[in-house]
Each structure stands twice: as structure tokens, then as C-alpha cells.
Amino acid sequence: MRADLRQVLYDEAIAQGVAIRHGIKIDASGVDMINGTLMTDASETISADLFIGADGGESVVRTALLGYKPKAIPHGKIVHRILIQEEDILARPHLRYLVEEPNIIVWLGPECEAVTYGLDGVFNIAFTWPYSTDPKDIFFGAQPVNLDEFRTNLTNWEPDLREIISLGKDCLRWEFFEPIADDERTPWVDEAGKFCIVGDAAHRGLPYLGQGAAAGIESVATLAQLLGKATSQDEVRQSLGIYQTLRKERTGHVIRATLKTGEIWQMADGPLKDDRDRRFLNETPTVGYPNPLADPFFQEWLWGFDATRTANEAWGRISLKTIDNHKGSRI
Numbered sequence: 001m002r003a004d005l006r007q008v009l010y011d012e013a014i015a016q017g018v019a020i021r022h023g024i025k026i027d028a029s030g031v032d033m034i035n036g037t038l039m040t041d042a043s044e045t046i047s048a049d050l051f052i053g054a055d056g057g058e059s060v061v062r063t064a065l066l067g068y069k070p071k072a073i074p075h076g077k078i079v080h081r082i083l084i085q086e087e088d089i090l091a092r093p094h095l096r097y098l099v100e101e102p103n104i105i106v107w108l109g110p111e112c113e114a115v116t117y118g119l120d121g122v123f124n125i126a127f128t129w130p131y132s133t134d135p136k137d138i139f140f141g142a143q144p145v146n147l148d149e150f151r152t153n154l155t156n157w158e159p160d161l162r163e164i165i166s167l168g169k170d171c172l173r174w175e176f177f178e179p180i181a182d183d184e185r186t187p188w189v190d191e192a193g194k195f196c197i198v199g200d201a202a203h204r205g206l207p208y209l210g211q212g213a214a215a216g217i218e219s220v221a222t223l224a225q226l227l228g229k230a231t232s233q234d235e236v237r238q239s240l241g242i243y244q245t246l247r248k249e250r251t252g253h254v255i256r257a258t259l260k261t262g263e264i265w266q267m268a269d270g271p272l273k274d275d276r277d278r279r280f281l282n283e284t285p286t287v288g289y290p291n292p293l294a295d296p297f298f299q300e301w302l303w304g305f306d307a308t309r310t311a312n313e314a315w316g317r318i319s320l321k322t323i324d325n326h327k328g329s330r331i
Contacts (some may be wrong), residue, residue: 002213004120031064036194050236051195052223054216057177058140059201064189067304070141074133075176075206077112080145082125082168085119089164092319098164099123107161110269113159115210125165128266129153131175145171179205179259181252188244193237196244198223203251204236208262209224209292211254211302217248218305241315250305257302259293264290 013020030039038046053061063069086099098105098120107114114127131137147168154162182188182203189196199216226239267273276290285294293296 004145006274026060028060028063031061031193031195033064033190033195036192043189048194049233050193050227053195053197053201054199054220055197055201057204059197061195062197062201065190065195065197070180070265072138073178074131074135074138075134075178076131076133077128077176077266078173079133079176079207080125080127080129080150080171081148082127082165082171083113084123084164084167086121086127092163095164097159098160106265107158108265108267109157110273111266113265114157115325116161123164125168126206127165128262138146141177142172142174145173147171151161162180176206177204179203179255181255184248188248188293189237192232193240195237196223196240202247203255205251205255205258205264207258208265209254209258209302211258214252214313219243219251221307222246222311225308226315229311229315238318239315242311242318246314254302257266257298261292264292 010020023032023039026238027041030041032039036047036051037048038048038051040046044059051061053059055061087101089095098116102118104117112127112129114125116125140292147165147170150171151162151165154165172318178187188202188302198219200212200218203215223239223243226243227236227270230239245327264276267276283289285291285296287295288299289295292302305310
């Protein structure tokens, strides 16, 4: 689970001598790009050679880099999160198949989907549902949901799904917002090479491919490899530029593939959905299969990313170019 991963990273950071401070708040006005400092809400000035903004989708560092706060655009969907103890499912023999094997099972419905999986004794249900696109209806963070009322919308859904949801005791919901695949005009790095953004601060997406955390780890790993090669401030700036180019390209592809997956999995009733279902049932997965997670070519591209190799190859191309430029300038 993410909590386990965070704990592992936290423990290793402490072991490496990293000083970790909690409860510090910073807004965009406290980000000084020129002098490379941060001002906290307690009027403390923090200086560093490099600030890495891994501060999420509402990133303060992103706002400072852009010079304005990005506008949240409703995606027209919300997700309901329901957690159920696996022991309650195992008590019902006809439902044991849901938890006895480590599978992800997805139920598809008109303009919605339910993704289910077990982890550490807890069965997770993430139910994506249509929602308003009116800016007046926007909400941020988690909201409690009346689970009994939500169940009344599921009359025509598969009985096993309805039964496991009946085992839930509470439910929270979050609103989805449109992701943006940034182009070269949107900075992830400041000109002085003192600030950059990673993870959701740079490339927040939607969960339809389950790649949000994975993309963030890819970005951090790529950035770490590149920074490890820098021996001067100029090379730090060069590393940040390479990082930005590499990660914008790949995360842009992931964001677009995620949107496409949502469109395919959440089709409205009609001939397109019927054709999708026919292909799901009758075709062997190959390139272009409507379920991207079963497409063998897409699987390799999505899950086969090697941050070390990618960073090394990109740095090598820059190094060779520098050498060639020096050769060309000889008299």
C-alpha cells in the first residue's frame, strides 16, 4: 500500500541523515525564484541549492513557476471509495473468488466503472460515477457519502458487486479534475535551476490506468539519476532541462492513454459499447486491443520503463554533443 511505501522511503531518508520537518506551510508568495529561497508562514527563510516541489496537485511551487494558480476544470466524474474487511467476504463462499487470488477485477457500466482489489486484508472498491461539470459544484478533498443512498443506484449491476458493497459500512468520494499534458511552454523548472516540480505537481492525471504514484516514482528516479551526474551549477541546470524534456514527453503519453482508457471503459450504452464488449469477449489481446492493460505492446511500454537507462542515455547524448562542439571550435 502507499502507506507502506511512504514508510519505507521515510525510514531510508532518516537512515541517510535527511532532516525531515512537519507542519510547515508555504504559499506561492513565499517562493523567491531569484534568490532561491522559501519563506514559511512563520516568516522563516529557507535557503537551498535546489528545491524540489513534490507538493501535489495543488502545488505551491507550480503556481510560483507559472505565475498564476491553475484553474481546476471538472472532469465530470467522482470516485467513491469503499473499504471492506476481506474476512467478511471470505465468510461468504460464493464471493471467495474475489479475494483468494491477487486479482484486480473491474466491473464496467454505462459511463461508470468499479475497480476492485484486495490488499493487506482490506478489499478496496473504487467506483467512478458521473458528476456535474458545473464549476459551482466543485469540491476539493474527501466528502462522506450516504452508502445506503448510493446503493439504490446499483439495482441493475451484477449481484456479486452489489453484495460486497452491502458489506461496506461507510464511503468517501473525491472529485476528478481534467489533467493537462504540459507542452514546452509550461515550465517545470525555473531558469536559474533552483526550483523544479515532480509527481502530481508536474503531471497530475486520472486513475484509470493506476499510474499516478508510478509516474511520480519514475520522475523522481529519473531526476535523481541526472542530478547524480552533475558536478557544477551549470550541470545541475542541464540535468533539470533533460529531466523536464524526458518526463514531459512520457507523462504526456500516459495522461492521454489514461483519458482514452476512461473513455473505453466508461462508454454509454449503445453500438460502440456493444462492439467493445464483443471484442473483450472474443478477441485475443494484441496491439490496439480496447483494454490497454491487456495490450502486450502497451504493457511493455507502460511497465517496462527504466529510469536509470533513460537518464544515462539522455546524459550521454548531451555529453557527446558537448564533445563534438568542442572539437568543432578548435583552431
